[in-house]
Amino acid sequence: MKKPRILIINPNSSAEMTEAIQKNALAFAGEDMEVLTVLTPGTSPFIATYEDHALAAPGMMELLRKNEKDWDAFVIGCHGDPNIDLMKEISLKPVVGIAEASMKIATMLGHSFSVIAPVERTVPNKKALIEKYGLTRDAASVRPASIEEGADEAERLIAAGRRAIEEDGAEVLVLGCAGFAGLDKRMERELNVPVLDGVICGLIVASGLVKYGVSISKKRRYDHTFGKRKEA
Numbered sequence: 001m002k003k004p005r006i007l008i009i010n011p012n013s014s015a016e017m018t019e020a021i022q023k024n025a026l027a028f029a030g031e032d033m034e035v036l037t038v039l040t041p042g043t044s045p046f047i048a049t050y051e052d053h054a055l056a057a058p059g060m061m062e063l064l065r066k067n068e069k070d071w072d073a074f075v076i077g078c079h080g081d082p083n084i085d086l087m088k089e090i091s092l093k094p095v096v097g098i099a100e101a102s103m104k105i106a107t108m109l110g111h112s113f114s115v116i117a118p119v120e121r122t123v124p125n126k127k128a129l130i131e132k133y134g135l136t137r138d139a140a141s142v143r144p145a146s147i148e149e150g151a152d153e154a155e156r157l158i159a160a161g162r163r164a165i166e167e168d169g170a171e172v173l174v175l176g177c178a179g180f181a182g183l184d185k186r187m188e189r190e191l192n193v194p195v196l197d198g199v200i201c202g203l204i205v206a207s208g209l210v211k212y213g214v215s216i217s218k219k220r221r222y223d224h225t226f227g228k229r230k231e232a
Helices: 015-029 050-067 084-090 098-106 120-132 153-168 184-191 198-212
Strands: 005-010 034-039 073-076 095-097 113-117 139-144 172-175
Touching: 005 015, 005 050, 005 198, 015 034, 015 198, 050 073, 050 084, 073 084, 073 198, 084 095, 095 098, 095 198, 098 113, 098 120, 098 172, 098 198, 113 120, 113 153, 120 139, 139 153, 153 172, 153 184, 172 184
Parallel strands: 005 034, 005 073, 073 095, 113 139, 113 172
Antiparallel strands: none
């Protein structure tokens, strides 16, 4: 069986974040899959608002359509899962959002999970995604790392994770930003619970779907031909 070819679409235009995501993805992929991360031109360097989601949509659609023949699956490399339903609708290949993948995997590893958000502004957005994916019962909390004291990002994440475990009852932690790449294992060593990196979870799901030979159902919700077919 040939190696799955997974294209990671970074919805923002940051070359630095794209490089960090690619480095993280390559370290996990090894010889088992081929991965490439591409940024979305003409959009914000950081996806924070719903306006950012909308501005990213044209570029994301162009990237998917241009690359669909050459790649086996697509991962949306932002933990807000921007335009995920749109991308699932227009593609015949598997499309995986890193928020959906990481949070659903988290439910398999413990009784409850907490998402560590990058800033307080994104906390309601994460909660909305948890509700969208039907995971409210499994979610202990969403904790913003930005309000925690610490000398560096890793220390703030660890502090937020510790609060989620001790005060909210979380048994699994989900890193709520693709930019947190490479911090999962350090946090695991400090906190003694599973810590999930969204990009890695996205690759696990995407490559598994490719190997299994299944993709997005086009029966109803993601039927991109609806309204375009001529009535018989």
